Amino acid sequence: xxxxxxxxxxxxxxxxxxxxxxxxxxxxxxxxxxxxxxxxxxxxxxxxxxxxxxxxxxxxxxxxxxxxxxxxxxxxxxxxxxxxxxxxxxxxxxxxxxxxxxxxxxxxxxxxxxxxxxxxxxxxxxxxxxxxxxxxxxxxxxxxxxxxxxxxxxxxxxxxxxxxxxxxxxxxxxxxxxxxxxxxxxxxxxxxxxxxxxxxxxxxxxxxxxxxxxxxxxxxxxxxxxxxxxxxxxxxxxxxxxxxxxxxxxxxxxxxxxxxxxxxxxxxxxxxxxxxxxxxxxxxxxxxxxxxxxxxxxxxxxxxxxxxxxxxxxxxxxxxxxxxxxxxxxxxxxxxxxxxxxxxxxxxxxxxxxxxxxxxxxxxxxxxxxxxxxxxxxxxxxxxxxxxxxxxxxxxxxxxxxxxxxxxxxxxxxxxxxxxxxxxxxxxxxxxxxxxxxxxxxxxxxxxxxxxxxxxxxxxxxxx
RNA sequence: GGUGAGUUGGCGGAGAGGCUACGCAGCGGACUGCAAAUCCGUGUACACCGGUUCGAAUCCGGUACUCACCUCCA
Numbered sequence: 001x002x003x004x005x006x007x008x009x010x011x012x013x014x015x016x017x018x019x020x021x022x023x024x025x026x027x028x029x030x031x032x033x034x035x036x037x038x039x040x041x042x043x044x045x046x047x048x049x050x051x052x053x054x055x056x057x058x059x060x061x062x063x064x065x066x067x068x069x070x071x072x073x074x075x076x077x078x079x080x081x082x083x084x085x086x087x088x089x090x091x092x093x094x095x096x097x098x099x100x101x102x103x104x105x106x107x108x109x110x111x112x113x114x115x116x117x118x119x120x121x122x123x124x125x126x127x128x129x130x131x132x133x134x135x136x137x138x139x140x141x142x143x144x145x146x147x148x149x150x151x152x153x154x155x156x157x158x159x160x161x162x163x164x165x166x167x168x169x170x171x172x173x174x175x176x177x178x179x180x181x182x183x184x185x186x187x188x189x190x191x192x193x194x195x196x197x198x199x200x201x202x203x204x205x206x207x208x209x210x211x212x213x214x215x216x217x218x219x220x221x222x223x224x225x226x227x228x229x230x231x232x233x234x235x236x237x238x239x240x241x242x243x244x245x246x247x248x249x250x251x252x253x254x255x256x257x258x259x260x261x262x263x264x265x266x267x268x269x270x271x272x273x274x275x276x277x278x279x280x281x282x283x284x285x286x287x288x289x290x291x292x293x294x295x296x297x298x299x300x301x302x303x304x305x306x307x308x309x310x311x312x313x314x315x316x317x318x319x320x321x322x323x324x325x326x327x328x329x330x331x332x333x334x335x336x337x338x339x340x341x342x343x344x345x346x347x348x349x350x351x352x353x354x355x356x357x358x359x360x361x362x363x364x365x366x367x368x369x370x371x372x373x374x375x376x377x378x379x380x381x382x383x384x385x386x387x388x389x390x391x392x393x394x395x396x397x398x399x400x401x402x403x404x405x406x407x408x409x410x411x412x413x414x415x416x417x418x419x420x421x422x423x424x425x426x427x428x429x430x431x432x433x434x435x436x437x438x439x440x441x442x443x444x445x446x447x448x449x450x451x452x453x454x455x456x457x458x459x460x461x462x463x464x
Numbered sequence: 465g466g467u468g469a470g471u472u473g474g475c476g477g478a479g480a481g482g483c484u485a486c487g488c489a490g491c492g493g494a495c496u497g498c499a500a501a502u503c504c505g506u507g508u509a510c511a512c513c514g515g516u517u518c519g520a521a522u523c524c525g526g527u528a529c530u531c532a533c534c535u536c537c538a
Contacts, residue, residue, distance in 0.1 A: 012468090030538075038538090045538050077536065164467055165534075212536085234538030239467085241537090266469075267532060274532080304487090305477070310469075310531065317476070320488055330501085347478095355478055359486040422497055429499075440500055 002059050004349045006230070007308060009238065009262040010162060014351055017261060019229050025056050025065045026228035028220045028259065030237055031119070033072040034096035035081045037284040038103050040298070040313055041234075041268040041275055047299055047381070048265045048307040048352070049232045050109045054379055055348045058340065067111075068118045068223050070216060071097060074209055079198055089199055093121075103285040106295030107302075108381040120219045122210070126201045128218040129210045132252050133190045133203075141251040142190055145181040147206045149191040154184055156247045162262065163239035188244050190214050213244035221249065226256030235264040265307040272312055288318075294390035296382060297321045303354040303380055325382070328361070329391045331370055332383060338371030340379045354380065405463055406437055410446055413439070435459055 004017040019025040029049045032042060049069075056065045072078075073093040082092045104110070111117035133149050136142040141155040153159045160166055189211035194200030200207040220228065226249075233242065242262065249258040267274070270281040288298055300321040305311035341364060347356035357380060364373040377383040409428050416424040429439045436451045 032538080033536090042538050075536090163534085166466090235468085236533065236537055239534065265538070267538075269531080272531090308469085309477095312476090314476085316488085320476075324487075327501090353478075356485085359478065362486055417497080420497075426498065438500075441496080441498090442501080 002345055002349045004055065004059060005351050006261050006263060007351050008260075009264050010260075015261070017229075019060070020227060020260070022060055023064050025060050025230075026068075026224045027053065027056070027066070027230040027232065028068045028070075028216070028224055028228060029231070030216060030233040030241070031069040031071050032100055033075050033077060034093045034100060035075070035078045036096060037286050038100050039275060039282060039284045040270070040288065043104070043107060043285050043298065044268050044302050044307075044311070045232065045234050045265045046104055046109050047107055047302045048354075049263075051303065051348065051354060051380055052230070052232070052263070052352055054381060055345075055352070058345070058379060059349070063116065066116050066118070066224065067114075068120065068220065070219050071119055071121045072212065072215060073097070073121045074123050074199060074215075075212060099286070103289070106289055107285065107299045108295065108384060108387050110386075118223050120223060122215040122219070125215065125218050125222060126210065128222050129191075129214050130201075130203055132214060132218050132221070132248065133210075135252055136190065136248065139251060141247075143183065144205055145183075147193040147208065148179075148181065148189055149205055150182060150187040151190050151244065151247060152183060153186045153188070153247065156251055158250070159186075159247050160243065162243050162246055165239065188213060188240065190248070213241055214248060216241075216245050217248040217252065220245075220259075221252070226253035226258070228259060230261045230263060231259030232263040232265075235266050238264060263307075266310045268302075268311050268313055270313045292390075293318050294322070294325075294387070296325055296387040296390065299381060299387075300325060300358075303382075304358060306355055307352055324362075326391065328365055328373060328377060328383060329388060331365055331368065332374040332377075335370040335374055337375035337378055340375045341369075341372040344376035344379060348379065402460055405460070406432065406448060409463070410439065410448060414446060431463070435463055 005014050006017045007014045027049070029045065032038060038046075046069075049067075053065065053067050071093075074089075078089060078093060082089045085092065101110075101112075105112075111119070133142060136151065137144065137149065140152075142149055142151050144150075191203060191205060191208050191210055191214075193206055193208040198209065200209050220231070231242070231245075246258055249256070269275065270283070273281060275282050285295075285298065289295060297318050301313065301317045302311070304317065304321065341360065343360040343363075344357045347353045347360055350356070357376065361373055361376050361380075364376060374383050381387075409432060413425045413428040416422070416428065432439055432448070435456045438449050438451060440447045440449075
């Protein structure tokens, strides 16, 4: 069995991973708040932890790994957005969740038929949250103030240990206005009141809704128990979200360890800057797909940098990824995958070193080892059939008249070649390539292909 | 102000005290009417200043710069 090493944010060290129970390895990752299309940065943890899930399944067996990724479907951002759009919250969240599933499936993350994957929605776990909050109050880790229930950070000694902050530092640096009813300015909300226009549930403290952090504590506890193996998410969640989760869960189950290994992926930047709508470098996964950047290419780019390093999204990386994938698909087309090669498995087992795994795949490609290349790539979620539509576009996607027109020029060029009129032959090739039609002379005759991402693709009138 | 991450060849990006990373681009060559694809060969590197060591890109100290988090955020 392969030994997996993971960098644990809790200890800031790379550690050997030993599951509590190797027949039931349990992982929890913070999922999306469903109010809008997933942007490219949202996709990074989804893909990174998908690779970890694949690795764990490979090492421990697919029936021995459970993966929970929650859906936050009650949140002030959702409420605001629904009001803006003039629709019901359910309509917004279910529409957004469908988008999320579609977009992530395009990146090769699709758990629809996976009995080991769980996707709890916060609104389905309100009673568990209420029970947890009541228990925290009973144990004096939480208190009621003005219809709010607040967690008392002073009641938990280890508060701040994950993010390495002392409570004093946090208070000094806090830029938030502190609600006057808080006993300590760092105390955070477990439950807050809802007015009549806001969604709410009856509770001992009046009609209200849960705070964000309690969701993950309640859902991970309900589905994975009081101690589980891995908790993942983006590094921006370390504080306050994960810190608060730890406080809630550890105080609720003082005997449990909550999560034993904390994994955090670094942030994604675009053209060297944090993605922001104001900077104009903000785009969603769907935007890229619509620009004919295949999901497999997006996935490759996301895995080409180690997950613990900030990564920069650029068009150039996507272009290079596409070239590599085309090469690998040429090499493996019609070939059945073999066993995942040791070098690739070892690279992944070493703290999910995806970029080293990619380097190993390049080596396998260089020695033309198709079966190993394919198996290794598949462990990364690449070269699967369902991601290959871009590589072999179906001819029936193309207008028949257009095909006739292209083939007319191909024939003209063939005639020119027979007459050794190479100037004319080249001129025709240029004409076709100007609209994104590549012409290749191969041993099997002349072939052509349309590149839908070409800047003039679709401007077929240029062909006249 | 506090916390953390980082600075590797033209670009991207691993590694980690002595051994070619790898990819793209470049250059030379094979193949080709020319291209494309493919194949073969090839150069360039570890921010700066000190220290430890037989030996440092890798360890230690300092400096500079970059980024993120401390507020909803993946």
